[in-house]
Amino acid sequence: MPNFRIAPAVQAPLILLIAMISMQSSGSFAKILFEQFPIVTVSAMRLLLGALVLALIFKIWQINCQQVKWKAIISYGVALAGMNLLFYLAIHRLPLGIAVSFEFIGPLSVALFHARQKFDFIWVGLAILGLILLFPFNQAIEPLDPIGILFALGAGSCWALYIVAGQKPSGVSGNHTVCLGMFVGMCILMPIALCLRMPAHTFEPISLMYFLGLAVLASALPFTLEMIALRNLTALSFGTLMSLEPAIAALSGFVFLGESLLWTQWLALATIISASIGCTVTMQKRKAR
Template identity: 30%
Template sequence: MPVPALFVVSGLTQYLGAAIAVGLFAVAGAVEVGWLRIAASAVLLLVWRRPWRSRWSRHDVAWVAVFGVALATMNLAFYVAIDHLPLGTAVAIEFCGPVAVAAVTGRGWRERGAIGVAALGVVLLAGVTVESGLPREDVVVGLAAIGVAAACWAAYIVLGRRVAVAGSGVTSLSVAMTLGALVFAPFLAPAAVPVLGDWRYALAVVGIALFSSVVPYALEQVILRRVSAATFSVLLALLPATAAVIGAVVLRQVPTPPELVGLVLVSGAIAMTARRTPEAPGAVGPTDPPPA
């Protein structure tokens, strides 16, 4: 299968999982569903990677724990955001995090210009959201939550690179997700776990974890072996579009023309941050998406 097609499948499954999660918000709160997704993803990744077979120093565990907290916070904030904002809008605004990292760590005019293009797209998306007729409280909470998610995504990228260099990225991810779930468990598990008493909801949680974490991350590993980091970064520009498609088809959140312009601007900013220097396939780019 061509790489762009694999990437589209990865994006569609990732945001299909988010759309399924939105359907559970009526049963449990957004943060509770977010925690269930993190915990279920951690279990699936632990079974897959079996990190206990590796040796872990205290230093490694400490960095993985910080990484896991940033990852968990990012996911929880994202779920709060999509409970108040359209999925495509939330995903586009969240990309400010990796675009900012690319701009700060980059040296060319493309990275610097990408900040302006992304900012213009976000301002347009935020303005449309404010005027969309949504309750003011939803708009304020949604924009604040997606801002936190974007900041945590930036931290995720910086911390994730450090953790990945020290060992296996997927194995470290399984430990990070487990520790992140454990940190928030005392606050969220009491209200979240009872949802699993209904087998339909339990199956939905497994589906969310599978679609949003395991399948897209496995596909991204295949993609990263076949393309350079620069190409992968350009393909990232497809993600806001795939989120908008899932939002329109599954959640009936049809974007307006101004929202489409905003999505195009953010996608353009993502493409601008792609590295232009040749790199070996499998290299990690500055705008790598969260695997969960």
């Protein structure tokens, strides 16, 4: 019988692609859940069940609590909670691909802030052009919701803080940092969800299955796959492939939610992706020197 084993050089990008598809499909699934549950409830339950799943996968009970630097963990968890809630508020008002594109400006800004080469001005210009092209002006039947844009930019700001906070030493492994951060984020969002009167059917078995599915798609599966992919990917390859997230989000919105974009908005996605890839290449070349 023929051997269909996939080479590691192909396997790692494929695993990362599956992780991104899982993450962006979770956005479409979350938008469907918004029809039955408040957004804060969906966000809080995703963090709760996601944290529990990751706690089991990475054996959270093995950490030494005395080594944990809680200041770093709390700042990381606050950024995670803000990013999660604001992004869900954004996709409730905007097409998924456009919301991810606005949000993507956050990590791109962090990368460009630390860049100092002449090509960096090209990437800044491309990012700005992409933002301009995202606006449909008078071409679309329904203009972009300005509040949704603000939510997406806010989520991007939290994503930038998430990156900065995640680089601080936490006293534990990266896997355990994410898990503890999700618990902190859940502790922030859950009281808000309860104060806003979480629906009585939230904790029914069928509802818990929906939220567990969301947690697996949005947290457990993509995070685990990313850890596997990183073993066989350079930082340049990883950053370049992750830059495809806005396009994958737009495709997910089109397939699962019937969301369509103007050709100028698809061009905007390509422009922002190009800026992110260019920035990634420039940063890695600088590090290599």
